[in-house]
Amino acid sequence: MAEPFLIGDRMTGGYGGADILHGCTVAVEKGEIAVIVGPNGAGKSTAMKAVFGMLNIHAGAVRLNGEDITRLSPQARVAKGMAFVPQTHNIFTSMTVEENLEMGAFLRRDDISGTIDEVYRLFPILKEKRRQAAGELSGGQRQQVAVGRALMTRPSVLMLDEPTAGVSPIVMDELFDRIIEVARTGISILMVEQNARQALEIADKGYVLVQGSNAYTDTGRALLDDPEVRRTFLGG
Amino acid sequence: MDFLNALVAFANFVLVPATAYGAQLALGALGVTLIYAVLRFSNFAHGDTMAFGTMVTILVTWALQAAGVSFGPLPTALLALPFGIAGTALMVLGTDRLVYRFYRQQRAKPVILVIVSMGVMFILNGIVRIIIGPGEQNFADGERFIVTAGEFRKMTGLSEGLAIRSTQGLTIVTAVIVVALLFWFLTYTRTGKSMRAFSDNEDLALLSGINPERVVAITWIIVAALATIAGVLYGLDKSFKPFTYFQLLLPIFASAIVGGIGSPLGAIAGGFLIAYSEVMVTYAWKKVLTYTLPDNLAPDGLVQLLSTDYKFAVSFVILVIVLLFRPTGLFRGKSI
Numbered sequence: 001m002a003e004p005f006l007i008g009d010r011m012t013g014g015y016g017g018a019d020i021l022h023g024c025t026v027a028v029e030k031g032e033i034a035v036i037v038g039p040n041g042a043g044k045s046t047a048m049k050a051v052f053g054m055l056n057i058h059a060g061a062v063r064l065n066g067e068d069i070t071r072l073s074p075q076a077r078v079a080k081g082m083a084f085v086p087q088t089h090n091i092f093t094s095m096t097v098e099e100n101l102e103m104g105a106f107l108r109r110d111d112i113s114g115t116i117d118e119v120y121r122l123f124p125i126l127k128e129k130r131r132q133a134a135g136e137l138s139g140g141q142r143q144q145v146a147v148g149r150a151l152m153t154r155p156s157v158l159m160l161d162e163p164t165a166g167v168s169p170i171v172m173d174e175l176f177d178r179i180i181e182v183a184r185t186g187i188s189i190l191m192v193e194q195n196a197r198q199a200l201e202i203a204d205k206g207y208v209l210v211q212g213s214n215a216y217t218d219t220g221r222a223l224l225d226d227p228e229v230r231r232t233f234l235g236g
Numbered sequence: 237m238d239f240l241n242a243l244v245a246f247a248n249f250v251l252v253p254a255t256a257y258g259a260q261l262a263l264g265a266l267g268v269t270l271i272y273a274v275l276r277f278s279n280f281a282h283g284d285t286m287a288f289g290t291m292v293t294i295l296v297t298w299a300l301q302a303a304g305v306s307f308g309p310l311p312t313a314l315l316a317l318p319f320g321i322a323g324t325a326l327m328v329l330g331t332d333r334l335v336y337r338f339y340r341q342q343r344a345k346p347v348i349l350v351i352v353s354m355g356v357m358f359i360l361n362g363i364v365r366i367i368i369g370p371g372e373q374n375f376a377d378g379e380r381f382i383v384t385a386g387e388f389r390k391m392t393g394l395s396e397g398l399a400i401r402s403t404q405g406l407t408i409v410t411a412v413i414v415v416a417l418l419f420w421f422l423t424y425t426r427t428g429k430s431m432r433a434f435s436d437n438e439d440l441a442l443l444s445g446i447n448p449e450r451v452v453a454i455t456w457i458i459v460a461a462l463a464t465i466a467g468v469l470y471g472l473d474k475s476f477k478p479f480t481y482f483q484l485l486l487p488i489f490a491s492a493i494v495g496g497i498g499s500p501l502g503a504i505a506g507g508f509l510i511a512y513s514e515v516m517v518t519y520a521w522k523k524v525l526t527y528t529l530p531d532n533l534a535p536d537g538l539v540q541l542l543s544t545d546y547k548f549a550v551s552f553v554i555l556v557i558v559l560l561f562r563p564t565g566l567f568r569g570k571s572i
Contacts (some may be wrong), residue, residue: 075445
């Protein structure tokens with residue numbers, strides 16, 4: 001079987017103290033959505049950060065499109081086509097929406113107006129508010145700015161750390177719809193989610209992590225139907 | 237007529253000098269606030285950076301004067317200013333490379349950087365005194381006045397005169413140009429925006445591919461320019477003395493903090509607020525009051541609230557009040 005487009009393969013590591021990840025594997029195929037779920041403290045965000053190079057792993061590897069990128073800095077990974085939306089502090093609050101998008105494209109030297117238009121097509125509300133300071137927007141709109149900023153480098157992989165944290169259920173559904181739309185354009189999506197049930201519904205692949213290891217791995221649908229997973233993680 | 241005389245006296249002794257002083261403080265406070273916004277520490281060496289820039293400018297001015305170069309009615313120091321800025325930029329970039337970068341890589345706490353900047357301050361203090369000496373230097377030449385008191389009296393027929401020194405006019409014009417350029421740079425250029433982004437959210441700026449060392453270097457260069465311009469304008473308007481520049485640190489910090497440290501707009505507002513307060517509190521109001529009040533109410537004393545020796549107390553009091561009641565300053569500081 002061909003290797004997935006992006007894979008964090010049997011990663012072991014942590015923030016310097018005790019290991020948090022123990023041989024954990026997460027991967028995503030081209031244009032698909034992979035979701036990492038699991039109980040609090042399972043190392044979901046840590047796994048994501050490990051894939052993006054924000055912490056050291058001392059065993060295992062990260063490969064993008066077959067290329068080993070384990071030793072690259074996060075900035076170098078951005079240049080390779082990866083984009084990351086942190087869970088918090090993911091926008092420039094004092095800058096306008098449009099400036100946020102411009103900063104997202106800082107590495108690009110070509111004309112970015114086409115990409116800005118694409119982001120506005122995806123998130124029409126941002127076009128309306130483009131001259132407003134991003135910090136003045138609502139929670140859901142801020143998340144849209146954050147995702148839009150990450151899309152400005154025209155990445156091949158978009159990584160989202162709990163994109164729906166702290167937003168209302170209606171806004172959450174809308175954000176998920178937009179994420180599906182992004183995936184349809186051929187961008188792979190790897191995300192960590194608290195709202196496990198809704199996230200698995202849109203996931204092509206789901207990873208249930210427990211204490212830094214893979215507990216269950218299957219398609220999103222199969223995980224939702226698995227009685228064991230339902231009982232232990234999805235609350236019946 | 238008395239009212240007009242009072243107004244002219246007020247303009248002559250309070251409005252004009254305080255506006256020039258306010259512009260100088262604002263330029264100084266802008267430098268402090270930019271360092272705070274981007275490098276995240278209070279730079280105690282700023283007063284001495286101003287002194288260093290002014291010193292280089294004075295030395296070049298003397299060389300130009302010796303070579304027989306002059307700038308007509310304007311002070312020769314203006315021609316020397318670009319050299320002063322370049323010299324100061326090299327000096328601060330060197331200091332950053334030798335001193336601050338080490339602590340940045342250690343991710344040292346801001347309070348450590350403040351102490352480090354005090355060390356830099358003492359060293360600079362010494363260097364300036366070794367090179368140019370601790371004494372007072374006057375380096376203003378060219379036309380002394382735009383309007384003299386005598387001319388003004390003849391022109392208007394009032395008994396009070398309004399004198400505007402050319403250095404005061406120069407200060408205000410230069411400050412307006414410099415501030416406009418700085419705001420244009422921060423608002424519209426790619427580099428300026430990356431500075432604001434870095435100041436706003438350092439981690440996200442890194443994720444966006446903004447090079448922190450470049451942002452830091454550009455900030456130092458801008459700060460060197462602001463400090464040198466502020467120092468030279470102050471020196472032209474008054475005189476240059478290393479110790480005075482060290483003392484300027486207090487009103488400059490007061491301006492930056494009152495306006496909201498990290499906010500460029502706040503630094504300007506703070507500069508003028510501190511300057512007007514300082515001049516108004518230490519001005520002897522007898523003359524103005526004699527003109528405006530009826531004869532039987534005319535004051536006998538000087539009506540001076542504080543002796544000019546205590547002018548620094550004014551900055552201190554305003555600083556304490558602001559820190560007690562609105563610690564983020566007038567313009568909600570912290571990020572540019």
